[in-house]
Amino acid sequence: MHCWSKLFIPTLREAPSDAEVASHKLLLRAGYIRQLGAGIYSYLPLGQRSLNKIIAIVREEMDQIGQEFLLPALNPREVWEESGRWTGMGDNMFRLKDRKGAELCLAMTHEEVMTSIARNELRSYKQLPQIWYQIQTKFRDEPRPKSGLLRVRQFIMKDAYSFDIDAAGLDASYNKHDTAYRTIFTRCGLDFVAVEADSGAMGGSQSQEFMVYTEAGEDLIASSASGYAANLEKATSKLAPVEDLAPTSDTPELVHTPGFRTIDEVGAFLQTKPHHQLKTMAYIVEHPESDAKQLKVVGKTRAVVAFLRGDHQLNETKLSAIALGQLRPMTPEEIADTFHAPAGYLGPIGLEAAPHPRKPGVLVVLDAALEGRTNLIAGANKEEYHLRNVTPGRDFKPTVIADIRNINEGELDPIGGEPLRLGKAVEIGHIFKLGYKYAESMGATVLDKDGKATTPIMGSYGIGIERILTAAIESSAAKFAAESATEQYALPPAIAPFEVIVTITNVRETELLEAGEKLAKELDAAGIDVLLDDRDERAGVKFKDSELIGVPYRINIGKKLAQGQLELVDRLNQTTVDLPLDSITTHLISLLAASKQ
């Protein structure tokens, strides 16, 4: 049992001005953390208690499927050379030299170390599968640490690696992690979604990110009630059908549109809807040096033209995936070169499209939403003129047809047809099928049934420990902000530093003090993690402090004690009830049990 009067809980009335996001301010104010440098934090007792609880849950679930290691954070250059990541990681890796001048790094992840153990020790398919995990501090020299514990240079990560004899084995290991992660995040009280992520270079490989919606997040995701979830860079949607315009002739027809350039202006002038228009966007792609093939074929830079429905937005990431390089908008001169017309009057007709993405010429991409549409309004590539009756396929042929638009909130997901929710999110976990990359480059093999050397196939699985805490605070703070316009939060009991706080409203009244101490002992004996606020402070101060540290339940010992009553404040549901002294422990036990079911 812990008494506040003896603990180090340095709460602040005001947040340091450096803090921007809610969780950062609250973690500082509540005395969970203190900053030592950019992206470097000390975890104070309260923060440490909470993180320990998260780690305990992670460990419990991971022990169901794997075995725990603890690996060195300090790694010699050699292992990272072998995997090719000594250079591959670039400036993101912290590097140092020892007294002899040997080069070392602070590990960002542990594929190399794990694979080197596997290489040295695993001999036979009979030893597979293996799932090895650890909970360790990782170091990343982030270009821009920010948002308190959300993006830091030193953080605790649970990382796991699986070794299997074949793809079917990897599937099984991957699925075990998927299940374990869902259990872990649920037990931590998080409302999360699993997002299909980029499948990477290896064909058929799979990857999933576990995300929590929060405004403080850095990723944009879309999800729906049917279980569909995707990064905005990947997300697609089912569109409601739209009526095409009636043709005024069988061929495109010039319309004089003096001074009308934007979708809205042209739409208003021609009395049509934005979705009747074809929008033209012009970019230049700069191919990276590494894409030698592309450079050879089409040169270092290339014109890229995208056609979208008038009311849709381009997703540059999707387009850049097709264009194979970084995009930048065309300059007016480049536009003139390509279209022989000024911006505002660009269109598809008369534009010479490359016959194939890998062939020279202008890369013309038609958004899939325009496939099958007819009689669109488009720029005429002639100043002050647009065209009507433009029909893709008949009047012009793009290089490729592909999904290159951003989806919008409320559109229907492609699998279940449920409305999509769009928002910022923070990644708390990531599982993916690595394939042979590390085992192969580092020369790990085992003998298969036929006595033949075989490269094991690997998976890699991470969880950001601090991000679980941060995401929980952000979620709760957002809820409080919406409901009461206040900056506060309450943590799920499973990961709160204490499950309940017993607040003695006035320790100078002996009856209150004794009743509080007795109750706290009783709760403690019942296995509840209790904090007794026995400080000689005014009640208001103690109430505020109890809220600041995010403890989900508070028992007020005060005036009503004379009638044998106590108050139980449920901060998760924002309710207060009076309960008889002798029933409070059982009541709380059932509340806690319900919260952890």
Added chain:
RNA sequence: CGGGGCGUAGCGCAGUCUGGUAGCGCACCUGGUUCGGGACCAGGGGGUCGGAGGUUCGAAUCCUCUCGCCCCGACCA
């Protein structure tokens, strides 16, 4: 790395433009009153004004350099 902002007491800030040797609120210490929503009165302690150099009789204030932190972007798990 590009753009912007900020470094003055533990925290939040004023003072900088127009140089004259540092102030307010909270927190902290002592005494008293108060005691269910961040009390009140009285007294008190605490600051290399981020650092270095320069200008000046005199620099928190002006000039040069430098370090750090935050935000937007780029980048990145």
